[in-house]
Amino acid sequence: MRYPPTSTALSTSLSAVNTHPVSDVQLGASLVRSSAIRAPKPTAVVLDLFGTLVAAPSAVERSAAAAQLADVLGVSSAVAEAALSGSWRARHDGHLRSTAEVAAHLVAHCNAPASRVDELERLLAKLARDRLQADATLLQSLKELQQGGLRLALLSDASPDIAEAWSRSDLASHFNAAVFSCREDAMKPSPQLFDAVLDALDVAPERVLYCGDGGGDELAGAERAGMHAVRVERRGGPHGLAFGETAWPGRAIPAVEALPSLLSTWRER
Template sequence: MPAYQAVLFDFFGTLTRSVRRGPQHAEIARALGCDPQAVLNVLDRTFAVRARGQFGSAEATLRWVTEQAGGSPRPAQLQAAVPARVDALKADTELRADAEPVLRELKRRGLRTAVISDCTHELPAFLPSLPIAPLLDEKVFSVEVGRCKPDPEIYLEACWRLRVAPEDCLYVGDGGSHELTGAAAVGMTPVRLAAPDLTDHLVFDRDDDFAGLGVPSLSALLELLDRVPALN
C-alpha cells in the first residue's frame, strides 16, 4: 500500500513557474479609465478578500476594484475587461515543464490528485483549458468556496471531494498564504517547492517559518514519494 492516497497541489508558483504581472494588466486599467499603479495597489492590498469572493461576480469585483482606484467604469467597459483579465492572468501563467509528466506519473501510481488555489475568478475560467486539467481529480478554488488558505476548511473540502483523510495526503506548495503550516495543522504532510525561479514570484503572506520537507522541483517529489517509508 502507498504511504499516501492523494497529492494536493497549490497552483500559482507550484504547478506554474513564478508569476509576475504582464503588460496586459496596465492596458486593462487604462481601458477602465484608471491609473495602472492605482489599480495594482488595490489588487495587492485586497487579494485575500477578493479571493474569498467577497464582492460577488467577476464583473462586480472588477467594478469595486476600479472604483477603489478612482475610476467610474461604464457597463460596456466592465464587460470587455472581465475576459481581458482572464486572458491577462493566463498570459502570466506558464506551467512548469515537469507539471504534466509528474501528474501523469502520480495517476499511474494510483494516487488521487487535486489543486487547492487561493485565486480570484480568473483561474476557474482558464484552468480547464490547460493540459493538466484532466490530470486533476478535483479543483478547489477559494473564490468558489469562500475560504482561503490556511483556513482548515479549504483543505478539508479537498479531502471530502477526494474521499481521503488529511493524514493520507501530501500537500505541495511554494509557501504562499501560510499554506504549508495550514496543511500541517489539518494533518497533511506538507512539502515546500523551493524552485530557483521563485525568488521573484508574486506571493502574499509567505510561509517563511515553515521548516519541514522541501524539494527543488516537482520531479524531485517523485523521488521523495519513493522513500516515504524511510521518512515515516
C-alpha cells in the same frame, strides 16, 4: 491573478530553508521531531497553484498587468495597480463571485466608465489563461503521479478569473478535484479550505501529502489538518511574490517534478 496587496509583508525566498536530495526528504515538522511516528505512503497529493505548479508573479509582471488594465480603463497605471492591490482580499475570499463581478468592482474603484466592464472582463479572462500555462516537464510529472495511482487535488488562494479559467487549462485534466478560495469563502491557512479538499478527495488526511511553496502559511495549515507536508522551491525564482509566508522547519524538494521520484522511494517511517 494572484497579486498580494502592497501593504502586506511580502517574502520572495526563505533562505533559512535548505533543499535536500529527494532521498533525504523527511515529510512534515512532526516527522522531523519524532522518529516514533510512522507515515504511511500517500495515496493522494494536494498541490498549491501559484509558485508551485505555475510561476508566482513577479513585481514586474504585476506592474505589466496593471498597465494593461489601465489602458482598458483609461486611467493611470498607478490607479489601476492600487485598485488591484486594494481588491486583493475581495477577489480571493469569495466577496466577488465571478470575473464579471471583479471587472465591475475594478471599474468602480478606478472611477472608470461602466461601459468598460465587458472589455475588462475579457482582459481578466485572458490574463488568467496566460497565468495557467504550465511547463511540459511539470505536466509529465503530474501524468506520472496519476499513472502511479495517486489522486491529485489542487488547493489555491485564487480569484474568480483563475477559477473560471482552470477547467480549460492543460493542468485541469490531471486533477481529481480543485478547491479555490474564492468559491469556499476562506483563504489559507483556514481549516475550512483543507477540510474542503480532503472531502473532495475522500482520502484520510494521514494518507495525503501536501506540496506547496509556503505562501499563506499553507504547510503548517496542512499539517494541522492531519496531512504531511513538503515545501517546494518557489516556481518562477526568488522574485516571485508571496504573502503570509512563515519559516518551515520541515524539508524541501526543488520542484514538483521531484515528486514522482520521492513517492516511488517512500519508506514508511
